Amino acid sequence: MKRLKIRKKYTKAMIMFICLTLGLIINIYINKKAYFNEDSVVTKIIDKEDEIKNQYQILLESLFDYRNEALLGKNEEMLKELYDIDKKTGLWAYEHEFKKMKYLENWSSKQGVKFNDIKTRVKIKKVKEKEEDLYGIICTVSTEYKYSYENQKNKTNIFRIGTYHYLNVKIKDNQYIITKEWYTDPFADSLNLENIKSEDIRNYILCQDVKNIELTSEQKKAINYAHRYCGAAADEEYGFKFNQNYKNFNPDGGDCANFASQIMYESGRFKKNSIWNYSNGDGTKAWVNAQGFKSYIVNSGRGYLIAKGIYQDIYKQAYDLKPGDFVGYEKGGRITHVSTVTGLDSRGYPLVTCHNTDRLLVPWDLGWSDKSIKYHLIKVNY
Incomplete structure (x- = not known):
């Protein structure tokens, strides 16, 4: 019927x-x-x-x-x-x-x-x-x-x-x-x-609850920026567009790290430098490359690794992720994608926002559940 x-x-x-x-x-x-x-x-x-x-x-x-x-x-x-x-x-x-x-x-x-x-x-x-x-x-x-x-x-x-x-x-x-x-x-x-x-x-996830999180003003700015400029996943009032002040690197291989860098920079918490920089329509490797971005954040002290491994080995530690942190997705020994955490669902499961395939508040592992994929859970020092 x-x-x-x-x-x-x-x-x-x-x-x-x-x-x-x-x-x-x-x-x-x-x-x-x-x-x-x-x-x-x-x-x-x-x-x-x-x-x-x-x-x-x-x-x-x-x-x-x-x-x-x-x-x-x-x-x-x-x-x-x-x-x-x-x-x-x-x-x-x-x-x-x-x-x-x-x-x-x-x-x-x-x-x-x-x-x-x-x-x-x-x-x-x-x-x-x-x-x-x-x-x-x-x-x-x-x-x-x-x-x-x-x-x-x-x-x-x-x-x-x-x-x-x-x-x-x-x-x-x-x-x-x-x-x-x-x-x-x-x-x-x-x-x-x-x-x-x-x-x-499933049993573990169903037993979790949302924790009270106090966000800094910089984290709030980062979240608002991510939600506004996540392209085709954003609210329709924003025109399904990226921020026109930055180059779209999708034709060059992907825009995920560029967007993750934008989110951090536009929060007001992190300044550009000679290694992590964007100007005149171009960005350094640490700004635009997923592997370079992850390595820079961890090695510069602007963030640190919470956990690394396949899903069933690290999904419990993912509950330590908070808005402003990010997830790196490793295939074939290299980080090929990064997503920024911008929320939690009703069971406290981290939700990510990103470019490439544009996502808004998507469960962090959805679309990346193959056993050959390793996750890098990165805490950012806001």
């Missing part, structure tokens, strides 16, 4: 989108002279481009929310309906989402939580008709997850993940389906929880 209700909701959105598109075409035809008046042509084109983007925003939000319902319900067949699995790229996209569905199921079991809702916001950057009934879309996607602990069902925890997508959609059997989708997935480096003793970990 629930599946039927969801299908009706999705179909209704498709019908509304098609009607809006037809209305746009008719409007252009009726007013075609106005579109080519010399004084108004540019304004009219821009207005219509924005209108088309708004319509595709409605389409994709409906499509992604339908996919979210499939993930929540662990419904493989419902998920499969959204993809053209007769095409290799469509099949790969489906298989990846199915893998994510299984990962979320495993992680929530380990954590002792239930996901209650997943909602998506989309910002369209570009739409192009590639061929008849086939459209290429570039968009920013902000996905909000709500979860509650098994023994705290009345308390809702919320985190947000921002991703940048390129996808192709086409009309098939009077509905839009995905034929290709690419994005940097925050869960790509995990997906192996089978070897973790989940029951012991």
Whole structure:
């Protein structure tokens, strides 16, 4: 019954989108002279481009929310309906989402939580008709997850993940389906929880409580800065943007250390120096490189190592992390990512905020649970 209700909701959105598109075409035809008046042509084109983007925003939000319902319900067949699995790229996209569905199921079991809702916001950057009934879309996607602990069902925890997508959609059997989708997935480096003793970990996590923490003014400034400039994961009022006063190093290999450095510097607690520095659109290795950043913080005395190791060996010590501290993620013997702690959930579990795949208040190990990953828990001296 629930599946039927969801299908009706999705179909209704498709019908509304098609009607809006037809209305746009008719409007252009009726007013075609106005579109080519010399004084108004540019304004009219821009207005219509924005209108088309708004319509595709409605389409994709409906499509992604339908996919979210499939993930929540662990419904493989419902998920499969959204993809053209007769095409290799469509099949790969489906298989990846199915893998994510299984990962979320495993992680929530380990954590002792239930996901209650997943909602998506989309910002369209570009739409192009590639061929008849086939459209290429570039968009920013902000996905909000709500979860509650098994023994705290009345308390809702919320985190947000921002991703940048390129996808192709086409009309098939009077509905839009995905034929290709690419994005940097925050869960790509995990997906192996089978070897973790989940029951012991879950029991420990469910027994924890939030501790009272007194934050310094610098820590508060650091948290506010992180939450405002975490890109596609931030509140929509901030435009899903990074701080334009700093270069975005994602095209050069990643922006996580750059953002972690910004958070520390913008707190007002830490000054730049010859080793840890950013100026004129460039940063030193200690500022922009994840391994260099972690080594500098520890060796400079601005922070120190709490614990290092695989998840099941150090998850208890993670409760010593406080807002302003950070987590380093090691793969193949090197730190490849860093995230800053900016909050705690209703069981005191540390939550991180970062760039690369943009995160806002995400459980610190979510998406990094593979047994080959080692964690470096770093206390920062605020």
